[in-house]
Amino acid sequence: MSNWITVCRQEDLSPSTGLCALHQGEQVAIFFCGQTSDLYAVSNYDPIGEANVLSRGLMGSLGDAVVVASPLYKQHFNLKTGECLEDPEHKLKTYPIRLESGEVQLQAA
Amino acid sequence: MSKQRVVVVGNGMVGHKFIDNLVNDTDADQYEIVTFSEEPRLAYDRVQLSSYFSGATAEDLAMTDEGYYNDKGVNFVLNDKVSELNTTENYVVTESGRKESYDKLVLATGSFPFVPPIPGNDQEHCLVYRTIEDLEAISASAKQSKVGVVVGGGLLGLEAANALKAAGLETHVVEFAPRLMAVQLDEGGGTLLRRKIEDLGVNVHTEKATSEIVAGETCRYRMNFADGSHLETDMILFSAGIRPQDELARQFDLEIGERGGIVVNDNCQTNVDNVYAIGECALWEGRIYGLVAPGYTMAKVAVSHITGGADQFKGADMSTKLKLLGVDVASIGDAHGNTPGAQSYTYNDEIEQVYKRLIVSEDGKKVLGAVLVGDVEAYGNLLQLMLNDMDLPENPAGLILPAGDGEAAAGLGVDALPDSAVICSCYDVTKGDLQKAVAEGATDMGGIKAATEASTGCGGCAALAKQVLDSELANLGYEVKNDICEHFAYSRQELADIVRIKKIKTFDELLESHGQGLGCEVCKPAVGSILASFWNDYVLEDAHIGLQDTNDIFLGNMQKDGTYSIVPRVAGGEITPDKLIVLGEVAKEFDLYTKVTGGQRIDLFGAQLHELPIIWKKLVDAGFETGHAYGKSLRTVKSCVGSTWCRYGVNDSVGFAINLEDRYKGLRSPHKIKFAVSGCTRECAEAQCKDIGVIATENGWNLYVCGNGGMRPRHGDLFATDLDDETLIKYVDRVLMFYIRTADRLQRTSVWLENLEGGLDYLKEVVIDDKLGLGEELEAEMEASLGNYQCEWKTTIENPEKLKRFQHFINTKEGDDSLAYVVERGQRRPATKEERIQSVELVD
Numbered sequence: 001m002s003n004w005i006t007v008c009r010q011e012d013l014s015p016s017t018g019l020c021a022l023h024q025g026e027q028v029a030i031f032f033c034g035q036t037s038d039l040y041a042v043s044n045y046d047p048i049g050e051a052n053v054l055s056r057g058l059m060g061s062l063g064d065a066v067v068v069a070s071p072l073y074k075q076h077f078n079l080k081t082g083e084c085l086e087d088p089e090h091k092l093k094t095y096p097i098r099l100e101s102g103e104v105q106l107q108a109a
Numbered sequence: 110m111s112k113q114r115v116v117v118v119g120n121g122m123v124g125h126k127f128i129d130n131l132v133n134d135t136d137a138d139q140y141e142i143v144t145f146s147e148e149p150r151l152a153y154d155r156v157q158l159s160s161y162f163s164g165a166t167a168e169d170l171a172m173t174d175e176g177y178y179n180d181k182g183v184n185f186v187l188n189d190k191v192s193e194l195n196t197t198e199n200y201v202v203t204e205s206g207r208k209e210s211y212d213k214l215v216l217a218t219g220s221f222p223f224v225p226p227i228p229g230n231d232q233e234h235c236l237v238y239r240t241i242e243d244l245e246a247i248s249a250s251a252k253q254s255k256v257g258v259v260v261g262g263g264l265l266g267l268e269a270a271n272a273l274k275a276a277g278l279e280t281h282v283v284e285f286a287p288r289l290m291a292v293q294l295d296e297g298g299g300t301l302l303r304r305k306i307e308d309l310g311v312n313v314h315t316e317k318a319t320s321e322i323v324a325g326e327t328c329r330y331r332m333n334f335a336d337g338s339h340l341e342t343d344m345i346l347f348s349a350g351i352r353p354q355d356e357l358a359r360q361f362d363l364e365i366g367e368r369g370g371i372v373v374n375d376n377c378q379t380n381v382d383n384v385y386a387i388g389e390c391a392l393w394e395g396r397i398y399g400l401v402a403p404g405y406t407m408a409k410v411a412v413s414h415i416t417g418g419a420d421q422f423k424g425a426d427m428s429t430k431l432k433l434l435g436v437d438v439a440s441i442g443d444a445h446g447n448t449p450g451a452q453s454y455t456y457n458d459e460i461e462q463v464y465k466r467l468i469v470s471e472d473g474k475k476v477l478g479a480v481l482v483g484d485v486e487a488y489g490n491l492l493q494l495m496l497n498d499m500d501l502p503e504n505p506a507g508l509i510l511p512a513g514d515g516e517a518a519a520g521l522g523v524d525a526l527p528d529s530a531v532i533c534s535c536y537d538v539t540k541g542d543l544q545k546a547v548a549e550g551a552t553d554m555g556g557i558k559a560a561t562e563a564s565t566g567c568g569g570c571a572a573l574a575k576q577v578l579d580s581e582l583a584n585l586g587y588e589v590k591n592d593i594c595e596h597f598a599y600s601r602q603e604l605a606d607i608v609r610i611k612k613i614k615t616f617d618e619l620l621e622s623h624g625q626g627l628g629c630e631v632c633k634p635a636v637g638s639i640l641a642s643f644w645n646d647y648v649l650e651d652a653h654i655g656l657q658d659t660n661d662i663f664l665g666n667m668q669k670d671g672t673y674s675i676v677p678r679v680a681g682g683e684i685t686p687d688k689l690i691v692l693g694e695v696a697k698e699f700d701l702y703t704k705v706t707g708g709q710r711i712d713l714f715g716a717q718l719h720e721l722p723i724i725w726k727k728l729v730d731a732g733f734e735t736g737h738a739y740g741k742s743l744r745t746v747k748s749c750v751g752s753t754w755c756r757y758g759v760n761d762s763v764g765f766a767i768n769l770e771d772r773y774k775g776l777r778s779p780h781k782i783k784f785a786v787s788g789c790t791r792e793c794a795e796a797q798c799k800d801i802g803v804i805a806t807e808n809g810w811n812l813y814v815c816g817n818g819g820m821r822p823r824h825g826d827l828f829a830t831d832l833d834d835e836t837l838i839k840y841v842d843r844v845l846m847f848y849i850r851t852a853d854r855l856q857r858t859s860v861w862l863e864n865l866e867g868g869l870d871y872l873k874e875v876v877i878d879d880k881l882g883l884g885e886e887l888e889a890e891m892e893a894s895l896g897n898y899q900c901e902w903k904t905t906i907e908n909p910e911k912l913k914r915f916q917h918f919i920n921t922k923e924g925d926d927s928l929a930y931v932v933e934r935g936q937r938r939p940a941t942k943e944e945r946i947q948s949v950e951l952v953d
Contacts, residue, residue: 007919007920008919008920012913012919014651014654014655014914015651015655016627016628016655017654017655017662019914019919020917020918020919021918021919021920022918022920022921022923027918027925030919033627034617034655035617035627049669050942051669051670051671051927052671052917052925052927053667053671056659056662056663056667056671057630057659058629058630058633058634058655058656058657058658058659059627059655060596060626060627060628060629060630060632060633061596061626061627061628061629062595062629063595066627067629069629069630071658071659071667072659072667072669072671074630
């Protein structure tokens with residue numbers, strides 16, 4: 001069984017930018033791809049810059065990977081796996097996310 | 110072991126070069142250096158002397174400064190001439206009585222101007238042209254004169270004529286020989302040069318021997334010539350050649366050549382083993398070398414010999430390429446075809462005023478020499494063919510003929526050059542040196558210049574050096590590819606052209622028509638910047654918001670903990686007390702760390718995302734605008750207080766700075782742009798280290814371009830002098846738009862100029878002479894972009910939809926609870942990791 005918690009509405013999303021939601025006490029960065037309409041959710045904490053900023057990074061692609069570049073020092077994190085492309089020992093926590101009747105939902109732990 | 114004492118007599122270009130080479134040698138710490146100059150300043154660039162009259166200062170011409178010598182432990186004595194030399198006891202004595210012993214003595218005493226023995230040549234307004242003091246005297250004399258004559262139509266004489274012309278005098282050149290530059294040019298070249306110079310308003314009189322200088326009737330003096338004619342003038346400049354300054358050596362029994370010059374061997378040693386002579390005072394195999402490049406080579410050889418190296422002086426090529434009174438002139442090798450059996454090809458275009466003559470060997474296989482006037486593009490190729498004794502291509506005439514439609518000028522591939530080929534003769538940089546620099550990571554002209562100094566002297570080798578660079582990159586398997594990233598197979602310049610010409614308004618449109626993938630943090634901000642430069646739409650529009658980099662996307666500068674700093678615009682650095690109080694009150698209310706910036710504004714740190722709109726509402730209401738401190742855009746126009754208050758100011762630098770800042774604010778560009786305006790030559794606003802620097806003169810403004818402070822400082826280049834406000838703005842419009850069109854992403858104007866083919870001269874041609882016919886178009890583009898200016902913060906706080914993004918969480922009003930601060934010197938700053946762990950007196 002799974003519980004989904006609504007964090008915002010679809011119209012709150014701007015294409016190809018991120019936003020941050022507080023989800024069960026954790027800061028989660030949510031990204032919406034304008035071209036594919038895919039949603040991604042990873043931890044907002046940048047383990048290299050050591051600040052809660054990843055939702056404010058630039059979204060894009062490198063090869064086949066959809067990534068966010070940290071706004072602090074520009075390392076790339078794979079939005080699907082959370083892995084840092086430059087330094088794979090850093091891996092972001094990822095969160096299941098879905099769009100349900102116009103609502104953006106994260107899965108409860 | 111005690112250090113060896115090296116005494117250098119003379120601190121001109123060559124003396125300085127010797128010192129510079131020695132102090133940068135690996136064994137530098139084994140030498141103690143003392144240098145004497147009879148002039149009041151350290152070495153300066155005599156080659157560029159005439160630029161003094163177009164606004165360059167003694168400082169601009171300086172090749173070193175006292176700080177550098179102090180750092181390197183070089184002892185220097187100015188204003189004191191060495192007058193005695195004792196080669197048995199190894200010491201020198203100066204005019205002031207200072208005695209200095211030496212282990213090695215280096216004579217770099219240079220030369221002095223030859224003044225023909227004409228009765229009346231010693232009058233007050235009869236001057237010479239060699240030192241900065243001479244220039245000051247010329248300048249003073251010119252102010253009291255209407256007509257000036259230069260005696261001597263050689264290279265230096267024509268430089269001097271340029272100086273008189275720049276000073277606004279009716280200028281004449283009097284030459285004894287039948288043509289100008291008789292040493293370097295043949296008859297055809299000399300004739301065309303004369304015609305071009307006369308077209309510029311300089312009067313040329315050849316085959317004139319001056320017999321006496323007497324009081325004039327219409328002017329101060331009259332020059333009577335041997336042929337019975339005469340010429341009236343207010344001042345006379347003698348520039349009839351140089352003589353080696355060998356007085357000291359002559360008096361104290363060093364070997365001197367029959368016609369002067371200190372005799373040296375291949376090691377640059379005189380007949381006394383531990384005494385060297387280098388530069389224009391030295392005579393090698395019966396020859397004096399009156400150019401700076403051979404002098405530099407001698408300096409290098411002397412350093413090598415002293416430090417135990419094996420370099421030798423084996424003569425030098427006297428080929429030369431230069432611009433005289435704006436006319437391009439070059440002479441290579443045996444320009445007169447004196448070699449037995451020499452044959453030649455001549456191209457003479459009287460319409461376009463281009464003359465080229467190529468002198469080849471009897472068998473037609475080798476280049477012996479060449480003369481080029483009006484178009485010197487072939488110089489690099491021809492010189493290399495000669496220096497490297499290479500075979501001519503099948504149709505040698507092609508080397509000097511203009512290229513036909515669609516067909517490249519015949520040249521030689523740089524690949525054909527041997528590695529030992531000297532590409533830059535000013536700094537003795539070979540093709541091999543350039544290859545090494547590329548192998549070690551230089552991938553553009555800026556990198557090549559930094560690594561080798563090639564092209565940083567006269568700049569004559571820039572085109573050739575670029576060819577070597579490109580060819581070497583290709584050889585190393587670099588595809589010389591300027592693609593901005595994997596999403597666009599175009600350079601930034603090409604993308605800018607596409608956006609501009611196809612009038613593309615959004616990233617998605619560009620990606621769909623010219624790119625692939627989703628884009629990335631390289632191409633998105635670059636395209637965002639290009640779109641903003643040309644169309645200047647609101648950067649937080651839905652179509653643009655995803656393109657904005659870290660700072661632009663929230664219109665603030667992100668700091669290390671994810672909070673922002675706020676910098677309102679303070680145009681020209683002028684601010685009223687009331688506005689200052691508003692800044693103080695806002696900073697106090699939000700507990701913002703406050704610091705004055707280098708650009709004369711005030712930076713408020715530590716604002717959280719949700720606080721930004723509240724703070725900006727207060728600032729906008731108080732009459733502030735965004736300062737674009739977050740953008741790759743115009744930042745500040747710094748100014749000194751100028752003539753309104755300053756006792757020395759000659760113009761209102763603050764007022765003009767405010768005008769410029771108001772005009773160009775909001776202009777987005779490949780990188781940030783900074784201006785400064787100084788109210789007089791004391792230059793308190795430090796305008797010469799800005800992208801655009803403006804300095805007031807008695808007659809208007811001098812404009813400097815492409816300076817930089819920061820990581821790789823660069824003095825701006827003097828671009829134009831004595832401009833009025835409108836002309837200056839026209840030039841700045843053109844320079845900046847041309848930069849926006851053609852620069853690489855994140856390329857400052859300084860690096861852009863260094864990599865621009867043709868460099869400063871080309872930029873002047875585009876902007877001042879409008880060579881590409883782009884001038885009005887560039888101005889119109891600038892007008893259109895500036896016409897769309899808006900204060901982005903005002904637009905944002907008036908738009909509730911946009912404000913939704915300015916909160917840390919989308920689903921709660923809370924802030925980021927992980928932020929932590931400590932108080933230091935009365936203000937808060939982010940806590941360090943250790944402080945967080947120890948929880949030392951953190952504040953909220």
